Amino acid sequence: MASSSPALARCRVRDGIVLPQWFTERDHPWIRDLIETYTTFVGAPRQVLDERLARSSDGPCSTPGWRIAAHVLDKLFQSEIVSAAEPRVVRAVVFRTSATRPPREEALARAAEELGISIESVESSMLADLPGERRIRPPDEPVHASTVALRCNLAIAQAALKHSSHVAITLEGHARAVVRHAKLRGLICTVSRSSKDDRVVLEVSGPLALFRSTALYGRHLAELVPILSWARSFRLEAQCELRHGAGRLTLGPADPIPPSQSPRLYDSLLEQRFARDFTRATRDWELVREPEPVAVDDTLIFPDFAMTHTRNAKRRWLLEIAGFWTTGYIEQKLRRLRACGLTNLILCVDSSRDCGQSRLLPNCPVIRFRKRIDVTEVLAVIETQRPEFESRPGPTPDGTANRVPSSRRTFGTEHDG
């Protein structure tokens, strides 16, 4: 499926290769002009700027590149409500009054009296909260043409990837974040090692990739791009089905794509709260976020936390939080944990997604929670129970920990969570 987004219009296909038309320094002068236009309208209603831009977009400025840059600037120049009274209250009074006091002037005068503001303020406040009437705010930080150009390039790369169903990524370092993203987004990710060197090769695709590219998973694949810039080096290849032809897109560190913000330490508020509560509750245990993955059966699992006793490193527990889950998923996961003898993993499951306790393994601690994981329950388990065997550190995809002999691992399916 393809759309006619301006970013997509900057991707040409020649001889089966997607050629992104990157923004370069040559674009900086007109981007600077556009930034100047936005800056001029700071304090003005958004629709005034829109009208000005619409006039520009009728003429030579209607190129896809111009539209991408304007879209980027829309995000940088936010807007705010400026009004003498709360617009919603003003509307309620005005429209009620106008039903009983028909002439417009009389209705406005009566409303102004009731609200205690001038007639002009009533008129200017009536729709002041609507997007077109909000006032343009200056950006939080100075906006430079080079920054806008880089953001536009990211939009171009992502537009192409949204129309792919499968990407192959070779990278050095920071593979975990990519794998984790794939897992969180429900993508299927296979991991192997490059035959030439020791780099990690990830093949990522959506479950429906077998049949066609989908907007849902295409969007998730596109989200991988800014994460890649944290790797020491990378090469991404994807087959894209664009409206004007199919082609292979290749991205590497030399492409002018901006680095993303550093990956968030926590995937959810729930995890963040747990980490905070845990470190406050005890000093006997050290909490590690995203410890090394553990080889289980034919796959790897990625625990959310590891808890190691500060005086006895052999006392080590792993903790994984299951978000949306089904009985089948939990059963399968526990079956696999049991098969490999992993007993030092605590599974936290959301009570609102009911799963009969009788189905769960007695020797694998499961903590139920509702909105917040109770740290005292976790501490009760790790202080009182002894795992049947010590934890088995597995490999990290970027090879910074112990490796497992198998060269290929599958992540992100229902089977590994």
Add this chain to the structure above:
Amino acid sequence: MDLRIEFDRGTLLCFATPAASPHRLPGMRWDARVDCYRAPARYYGPILEQLQAEGIVADDAVRVAVPPFRFSSTPALRPYQAAALDAWRLARGRGIVSLPTGSGKTYVAAAAIAEYRRGALCLVPTKILLDQWHGMLSRLLGGTVGRYGDGSHDVLPVTVATFESAWRQMHQLGNRFDLLIVDEVHHFGSGLRDEALEMSAARWRMGLTATPPDCDAESALIELIGPVVFKLSIADLAGGYLSGFELIELRSELTQEEREEYEVARRTFAGVSDHFRSLAPEASWSDFMRWAARTPQGRDAIAAWHRARRVLSLTDAKNRMLGSLLDRHRGSRVLVFTADKQSSYRISLAHLIMPITADIKRRERDDMLSAFQQGTIRALVSARVLNEGFDVPAADVGIIVSGSLGEREHTQRVGRLLRPAPGKSAVIYELVSEGTSDVPQARRKRRGLE
């Protein structure tokens, strides 16, 4: 057991011995990524039918356990609603029911849910319809109905979800419901939302619409939902189960300035459009838009088309005429329809009418709709929000200032005024600018009501 089927993120995984020949099952393909067969979840029904026909007993792990279906009521149906349900049932629970706005499509859906007594997911296009369906189904079925979308995530045996939420979450929700009901189904058939229908394992599917899908979307919808199995138009029900109505076309002239702006824009557009028509006489409007977007001249033509539409959306004469009509119908409840939000806001400021648009928050919209219902405000103006499914039975006068979506939109707008009430007969004015594209469009739109 030779064969096991599981749900996996909008698809079905099939684990089988070679003897079971899973490749013969509908939609199944070998997936080397996970070493088993896989099919889009929508094939669940056909797969079960084939397994049953061949006498193969499979371990079916697709459906998750959901709380039991506990509803006490079954809605009473009018004869044409019962006929629609019969037609859908005869189509083996897969098909589209096309009934005019205000004729009670939700009743047909509720009756299907009550009859099948299975988990049902109802998809609706907007947050407003989410509220409306949620309230209506709770009342008709006599039980608690789940809501998914607009900040709610309550999944119950019968759940209403917005299209957007369904698209984002069907990979998780797709195996929880046997019956899928899609309101305003004409939105599907040619877009990314189709993915939601593809990722659902629901075996029975009902589409509801007032305006049957066009040819482009029809074949895709037959695959995803089923064919149109029952169809009635406004003309079939007006004056009986729907309120009677009078449609009055009011023509006006453009000012000289408007005429000049309109003609310049029209000529710019026509130059490119006529050239395209000569190259591809059978091509659609969307084909033209895609073609035009590739060249500067084409983009100029698109911009000119938008300018022409802007001129016609609220001319001076239309604005004055609207003022007169509002004065004339001061004692009535009036709905004003425009082509775009900007025109709605201009009318709102000029005539002090409450705008109902997507920019207005839900709570305020609800407050204003009940004020309209009670008569404490006299008129509402909207571009698109009031087009579909909005229940405003008190409205008896409609003023269509301009439109942007053709016959389908017109049919829905007229239908908005036809909710029956004792002694009610609606009046609908259509404001048309003489010597512009408004005139042929008005003619086409009228035909759509027949």
